Amino acid sequence: MALFDELGGAAAVDKAVDIFYRRMLADDRVARFFEGVDMDKQAAKQKAFLTMVMGGPHNYTGKDMRTGHAGLVSKGLNDTHVDVVIEHLGAVLKELGATDAQIGQVAALANSVRNDVLSR
Amino acid sequence: MPALRCDGQSVPVEAGESLLEALLKAGVPLPHSCRAGACQSCLVKVTAGEPPAGSQVGLRPALAQQGFVLGCLARPEHDLEISTDAAAAASIRGTIVGVTPLSRDVVLVSISPSEPLSYRAGQFLTVLRDDGLARSYSIASLPGSPYLDFHVRVLPGGRMSQWFASAPVGSDVALRGPNGECFYDPAAVDMPLVLAGTGTGLAPLWAVLHDALRHGHRGPIDLLHGARDPEGLYLVDALEAVAGTHPNVSYSPCVLTGSVERTTVGALDDVVFGRYSNLAGHQVFLCGDPTLVQKMKRRAFLAGARLADIHADAFVTAPKPGVAS
Numbered sequence: 539m540a541l542f543d544e545l546g547g548a549a550a551v552d553k554a555v556d557i558f559y560r561r562m563l564a565d566d567r568v569a570r571f572f573e574g575v576d577m578d579k580q581a582a583k584q585k586a587f588l589t590m591v592m593g594g595p596h597n598y599t600g601k602d603m604r605t606g607h608a609g610l611v612s613k614g615l616n617d618t619h620v621d622v623v624i625e626h627l628g629a630v631l632k633e634l635g636a637t638d639a640q641i642g643q644v645a646a647l648a649n650s651v652r653n654d655v656l657s658r
Numbered sequence: 659m660p661a662l663r664c665d666g667q668s669v670p671v672e673a674g675e676s677l678l679e680a681l682l683k684a685g686v687p688l689p690h691s692c693r694a695g696a697c698q699s700c701l702v703k704v705t706a707g708e709p710p711a712g713s714q715v716g717l718r719p720a721l722a723q724q725g726f727v728l729g730c731l732a733r734p735e736h737d738l739e740i741s742t743d744a745a746a747a748a749s750i751r752g753t754i755v756g757v758t759p760l761s762r763d764v765v766l767v768s769i770s771p772s773e774p775l776s777y778r779a780g781q782f783l784t785v786l787r788d789d790g791l792a793r794s795y796s797i798a799s800l801p802g803s804p805y806l807d808f809h810v811r812v813l814p815g816g817r818m819s820q821w822f823a824s825a826p827v828g829s830d831v832a833l834r835g836p837n838g839e840c841f842y843d844p845a846a847v848d849m850p851l852v853l854a855g856t857g858t859g860l861a862p863l864w865a866v867l868h869d870a871l872r873h874g875h876r877g878p879i880d881l882l883h884g885a886r887d888p889e890g891l892y893l894v895d896a897l898e899a900v901a902g903t904h905p906n907v908s909y910s911p912c913v914l915t916g917s918v919e920r921t922t923v924g925a926l927d928d929v930v931f932g933r934y935s936n937l938a939g940h941q942v943f944l945c946g947d948p949t950l951v952q953k954m955k956r957r958a959f960l961a962g963a964r965l966a967d968i969h970a971d972a973f974v975t976a977p978k979p980g981v982a983s
Contacts, residue, residue, distance in 0.1 A: 556964050564960055577955060581965050 541593035541643055545636055554630050555585045561626045568622050571610050591647040603654035611657045620655060624648050660734040665742055671734055678729035688742060689790040693730045698834055699784045699792030700729035703744035710734050721748055749832040750775060755805060757825040761892035763812050764858055767822050768805040777801055778841035779869035780862040786832040793818040798861040800868055809861040840943055840971040842869045850877045850940045854930045856884040859946025866943055879907045884926030887916040927954050938962035944970040
């Protein structure tokens, strides 16, 4: 069974988006990067991101990740912030009942776009 | 450079320029107001060519399928022919039948539509005067009412609101819409509703409150209306009467300064979130001042409301003439 289906598919992503986004906004280490953004558009982007890292069907590209985060990199986005994202990702998946092994696979997928996100 | 033709005339358009900008520069008096894709007053119809990317955001499918685009969002990349005449087909006519003061600076404008209009209580319409002046207002009346009611704040120098204040009863206007996501969902009949807004943001909340009651809403409904001072509040007696006759409805007028009886003093967001530290399982409706609405939307989400359960239409005030034109 594919990772995405193991995790509960699209329904699990829908549940995860609100929890994940809320955790990011409530975390002072990363909240400033979300100042002034349209919350509905941001939620749609996070849904695409979560679908990708959970192994789901996506058409997210490295170029999207680069252009989407370029402005944030100039505001100081660095490896520590990507670590925070992966930390929350793990916590959300745990809350939804994922195993440590599954969370490890999701973290690996998230790490695979780290260099694109940080414009390296 | 793409070639643009509007109503058969060639119009110069520069790279990256919007249709609206190009038409206004060429002296075509296209109605417009928010310039941000919300009011839909700069609607035009593409008669040849493809609608530019992103130019149909927020349009009802029926309009998008007919090739309507928003002039402020359309940035032509390819040759395009458009018609402004066809935009009139997307409007209905209405006659102003009454202008009644609700407070120091808010009037109730009632408009009789020339044909029945399908809308949800709490959505907004764009009112277009025949000279092209356009403004969007939330509908305060309920579907099925003979008239469309709007709460209009009369602003110093406000071209449309000053005109309304002069009580132009009998004048005809065009109405375009409805649009907006701020309406009651009958599936939420048992959920607690929190309705919070400032100024004429009360109009959609008033409509949502009455629509919920009409649907037999069983959960609690809490309406909080904020104003700078007690004179800025309106429909106070009517709302107290609704709360008095419906055990599940409560009404809290809030002011920043000048306490009077039964009025809470404080910023609306502080009053709302002082009362609700946990909004999980609530439907939240937020209307009025855009900065405050954005702030409250974020706080409501952090307090546990699902994003899909937060309904917010921030009011957009038209740019001052000469500033953004």
